Amino acid sequence: MGTANSALIERDLRVLWHPCTQMKDHEWLPLVPIRRGEGVWLYDLDGNRYLDAISSWWVNLFGHAHPYINQRIRDQLEQLEHVILAGFSHEPVVELSERLVELTPEPLTRCFYTDNGSSAVEVALKMSYHYWRNHGQPQKQRFITLSGSYHGETLGTLGVGDVALYKETYKPLLMEALTVPSPDCHAREPGVSWEAHSREMFRHMEAALEAHAHETAAVIVEPLGQCATGMRMYHPVYLQLLREACDRHGVHLIADEIAVGFGRTGTLFACEQADICADFLCLSKGLTAGYLPLAVVLTTDNVFDAFYDDYASLRAFMHSHSYTGNPLACTAALATLDLFRDSDVIGRNRILAAHMAEAVAPLAEHPNIGEIRQTGMILAMEMQQTDGRPFPFEERRGIRVYQHALTREALLRPLGNVVYFMPPYVITEKQIDHLATVAAEGIERATRR
Numbered sequence: 001m002g003t004a005n006s007a008l009i010e011r012d013l014r015v016l017w018h019p020c021t022q023m024k025d026h027e028w029l030p031l032v033p034i035r036r037g038e039g040v041w042l043y044d045l046d047g048n049r050y051l052d053a054i055s056s057w058w059v060n061l062f063g064h065a066h067p068y069i070n071q072r073i074r075d076q077l078e079q080l081e082h083v084i085l086a087g088f089s090h091e092p093v094v095e096l097s098e099r100l101v102e103l104t105p106e107p108l109t110r111c112f113y114t115d116n117g118s119s120a121v122e123v124a125l126k127m128s129y130h131y132w133r134n135h136g137q138p139q140k141q142r143f144i145t146l147s148g149s150y151h152g153e154t155l156g157t158l159g160v161g162d163v164a165l166y167k168e169t170y171k172p173l174l175m176e177a178l179t180v181p182s183p184d185c186h187a188r189e190p191g192v193s194w195e196a197h198s199r200e201m202f203r204h205m206e207a208a209l210e211a212h213a214h215e216t217a218a219v220i221v222e223p224l225g226q227c228a229t230g231m232r233m234y235h236p237v238y239l240q241l242l243r244e245a246c247d248r249h250g251v252h253l254i255a256d257e258i259a260v261g262f263g264r265t266g267t268l269f270a271c272e273q274a275d276i277c278a279d280f281l282c283l284s285k286g287l288t289a290g291y292l293p294l295a296v297v298l299t300t301d302n303v304f305d306a307f308y309d310d311y312a313s314l315r316a317f318m319h320s321h322s323y324t325g326n327p328l329a330c331t332a333a334l335a336t337l338d339l340f341r342d343s344d345v346i347g348r349n350r351i352l353a354a355h356m357a358e359a360v361a362p363l364a365e366h367p368n369i370g371e372i373r374q375t376g377m378i379l380a381m382e383m384q385q386t387d388g389r390p391f392p393f394e395e396r397r398g399i400r401v402y403q404h405a406l407t408r409e410a411l412l413r414p415l416g417n418v419v420y421f422m423p424p425y426v427i428t429e430k431q432i433d434h435l436a437t438v439a440a441e442g443i444e445r446a447t448r449r
């Protein structure tokens, strides 16, 4: 390793505690210090480069240091960096709200801002519960969630999540959600279609709603893709059945599109593929194309009106974050929406997605690849033992793929045994081919004994 990298790593390890990391790993797994980014590339301090195949944790849409987004943020910086959003307002937050309301289905008319995805989910949970309370139904306090779901890492969102690695330790501190088996199509029997499996799995949700609707505020789902649990996917029919059942049972639907929104699944929002509208739509990550922390919950007039009253009624939603609606972040989001408006991003993604499928197709024959699955710009490959059983988690096969990819100019960061691509939309077909080659090499190395 070059001297510039190692000098910064040494300083880092003296003072930092990294997210989602067993810090002891860094005794043998070197950190990668990045100096600058450009397009799909990240450059370290010694001048090595890495193709950001995971969009820096699923946030980046149009590459690093995008000239247009950079310029918009620079311009905004000269005007206003931040202002309190209670009692005050500003052009970027108003325009962003107008455009989000315009882009989402008609019933969604109100935008409430936070500064990260977890806090947006917390807002949706609190609003839903509070709505029912304001409507004289305070007993509706529970939430229904899917197995394998992920909605963030705060105590509230861990309560409605179901990824053991993040949740198990903190269980005594969490509210108890009702967890229903997921429509995840990885679990389907051979020969069964995604649609048939997802439809079949809905009976669990129907049963849960039937038994618990009276005490349930909302069902929360990640539409079409459960990313954090390992890029598990399901068919849009499940969302149609769910919307209909939530209406029938008088329960809210919260769509957490924090990971899947903004074109990841092949449509601007995943719910479009089921032609449904949630009562709460949570967006973050791609909202600012990976530039600045910002999240939003969109909701309906019906929900908004339940809180609209004289102050003394104490029905208001008394929730805030210091950086709510930050003007720089809103400007990054506006620039992002401009890029969607001014070119056919979704159409180009369709071509890229087809190319990703082609590029990895030969891996389907690999004795250690159990499944290749894809929804739009998310493609995942499941490594498993030749007899079909999962590799024990302690073997950490994914890290071997990660380590190999770094030597081949690629940032792949498998989730356990799942190797995936979730690249910025500015990736080229040639770069996809390179990723496929690197992934194949990495999987070969990682699955050897």
Ligand SMILES: *Cc1c(COP(=O)(O)O)cnc(C)c1O
Pocket (backbone or CB within 6 Å): 116, 117, 118, 119, 121, 150, 151, 152, 153, 222, 227, 228, 256, 257, 258, 259, 260, 284, 285
């Ligand atoms: C990332 C993510 C969150 C949490 O967002 P943060 O900004 O990391 O708090 C919530 N839900 C889903 C589906 C996510 O992928």
